[in-house]
Amino acid sequence: MFSMQERSLDAQHCADQPMPARAASPQHSSSLIELCELLNVSVDLRHYSHFRFQHVRLRRDDHLYHVGQPCRHLYAVKTGFLKATLPTNMERQPVVGFPMRGSLIGIEGIASGRHTVDLAALSDCELVVLPLDTLHHLGRECPDLSRGMYSVMAGELARELSVSKRRGLSAKARIGRFLLDWSDRFASMGYARNVFNLPMARGDMGSYLGMAQETATRALFSLEQDGLISINQRTICIHDRCALLTLKRQPRQRYSSD
Amino acid sequence: MFSMQERSLDAQHCADQPMPARAASPQHSSSLIELCELLNVSVDLRHYSHFRFQHVRLRRDDHLYHVGQPCRHLYAVKTGFLKATLPTNMERQPVVGFPMRGSLIGIEGIASGRHTVDLAALSDCELVVLPLDTLHHLGRECPDLSRGMYSVMAGELARELSVSKRRGLSAKARIGRFLLDWSDRFASMGYARNVFNLPMARGDMGSYLGMAQETATRALFSLEQDGLISINQRTICIHDRCALLTLKRQPRQRYSSD
DNA sequence: CGAGGCTTTGAACTGATTCAACCGCAGTGG
DNA sequence: CCACTGCGGTTGAATCAGTTCAAAGCCTCG
Numbered sequence A, B: 001m002f003s004m005q006e007r008s009l010d011a012q013h014c015a016d017q018p019m020p021a022r023a024a025s026p027q028h029s030s031s032l033i034e035l036c037e038l039l040n041v042s043v044d045l046r047h048y049s050h051f052r053f054q055h056v057r058l059r060r061d062d063h064l065y066h067v068g069q070p071c072r073h074l075y076a077v078k079t080g081f082l083k084a085t086l087p088t089n090m091e092r093q094p095v096v097g098f099p100m101r102g103s104l105i106g107i108e109g110i111a112s113g114r115h116t117v118d119l120a121a122l123s124d125c126e127l128v129v130l131p132l133d134t135l136h137h138l139g140r141e142c143p144d145l146s147r148g149m150y151s152v153m154a155g156e157l158a159r160e161l162s163v164s165k166r167r168g169l170s171a172k173a174r175i176g177r178f179l180l181d182w183s184d185r186f187a188s189m190g191y192a193r194n195v196f197n198l199p200m201a202r203g204d205m206g207s208y209l210g211m212a213q214e215t216a217t218r219a220l221f222s223l224e225q226d227g228l229i230s231i232n233q234r235t236i237c238i239h240d241r242c243a244l245l246t247l248k249r250q251p252r253q254r255y256s257s258d
Numbered sequence C: 001c002g003a004g005g006c007t008t009t010g011a012a013c014t015g016a017t018t019c020a021a022c023c024g025c026a027g028t029g030g
Numbered sequence D: 001c002c003a004c005t006g007c008g009g010t011t012g013a014a015t016c017a018g019t020t021c022a023a024a025g026c027c028t029c030g
Helices: A003-015 A032-039 A132-141 A143-166 A171-188 A202-209 A213-225 A241-246 B003-015 B032-039 B132-141 B143-166 B171-188 B202-209 B213-225 B241-246
Strands: A029-031 A052-058 A063-065 A073-079 A082-085 A095-097 A118-121 A125-131 A195-197 A229-232 A235-238 B029-031 B052-058 B063-065 B073-079 B082-085 B095-097 B118-121 B125-131 B195-197 B229-232 B235-238
Touching: A029 A032, A032 A052, A032 A073, A032 A125, A032 A143, A073 A132, A095 A202, A095 B143, A125 A132, A132 A143, A132 B143, A143 A171, A143 B095, A143 B132, A143 B143, A171 A195, A171 A202, A171 A213, A171 A235, A171 A241, A202 A213, A213 A229, B029 B032, B032 B052, B032 B073, B032 B125, B032 B143, B073 B132, B095 B202, B125 B132, B132 B143, B143 B171, B171 B195, B171 B202, B171 B213, B171 B235, B171 B241, B202 B213, B213 B229
Parallel strands: none
Antiparallel strands: A029 A052, A052 A125, A063 A118, A073 A125, A082 A095, A082 A118, A195 A235, A229 A235, B029 B052, B052 B125, B063 B118, B073 B125, B082 B095, B082 B118, B195 B235, B229 B235
8 A cells, every 4th residue: 555655765766865755744854963863873973964864754564665675775763663574485474673763774785785674664653764875975974974884783783693692591581581672672762661562563572582472472471470570462561670681491390309 | 014903913912812822823914805805895996905914813612702802803704614602691602603704703793892792613714804993994095895894794684684584494494494504605615515514513503593402413314314415424415405495394284174 | 442522312391382262452334 | 332343462272393301322532
């Protein structure tokens, strides 16, 4: 239904002047300084503040891009939540990430020139469009920016690697870590650390954590039983952060001691 | 011409860690052009060919760096195989990667300034040292290089993301994909595509793929039973690439039709 | 030759998946 | 207003893939 948007975005890609049709009311744009603040990179940009970056708005369930589409822009998330999914011949596309405010989207497509994940909006979103051409152009004149970009990209890689820490943990422990991750993300946005709404369905949560959605449900319920959290639909209240963090595959006491 | 590299290398040696003493005899160095060829980035570098990058040699089981050590260099693998492991409080450190010729190591530490994985040599290795200072310096003068670095880093991220495609596959299928990955890696180095030696132990293989080492053993054996491969210790011979690729979790026929 | 590390094999065990049914809520249309 | 529909979430029961423990076999290297 909104595929028109993708087409028009592509057209813009060619024209090198991103101006999405859907953002029919593009009141907003950001300066380079605002963009850097959003991405949390600190550079001296006094001379380049005249650059402005347009915004794109997405509605829930809109797709920002699909696998295989040319990658000519990156996007910094200003508001809203998204999910990235991998293409597989399976019916269930595995979820590989939940970008939100401060995330830089699209990096995965730089190497091949084409996007390698699908990006869908979980809620209404506002994104800052960063054309790759502009990025390279700016990098030439503003060395600090290159450094900042290296840092952002490396950060994404490090975060992705750390995901592997969850391997070997029980489903319950993975859910626990996951909740703490979101807790920190909300806290870093200035929201409450211990009460928040998860933006995704159980199925997406499970897929991201590598378990069936029923398992996600049961793990949440089990954590609630233990008094570590309270759940009400997608609203989470964390009671015992420390316990959530130290959950792990218990040694499994076999017919032992006694 | 070496001054910059030597300074930072020395600084690292003195200040931070006991870098392998064997690196004391670095006979070789590479030009920027050689480095770019190694990393498979194509840029016009005629004017910068006077830069030279020192080499480091590692012996089997040597560590290139540990978690927490300052990240001031990247390393391009020239020869040999390594493994990257995450730190956890568990006894078994999860393996997150097997860098080899062409891989760029150390990116994960750029964002935080400190390394976030352990890097150990699985075999004797030769690495090209790329000081971050030099990288930033060069990027200023040679815009193409920045672009190339973005591409390399983004490629690492994309590769890391694609690892998630293995989620949801059976152990056997994951092993199959793993073997094909190595097959392609060897092929891209100009070696035989269908016969090769894996550089890592079963335990590391299993850890990387998220399974117990016994499961890795059994999956390999099962593939051999099916006639898709032959195994002899760490020597693998692939007979049916297509079948390896199409392995997946079979639908599980329950007490079926009625 | 012996020690120790890696690999294989067997057998018991269990966490998680799968299937299936049900609940509750939101949107829709009569 | 209420039946209807569909989706997300929850719950239960059976089953299985993979883990864990245990022990033996094999290879390498000092």
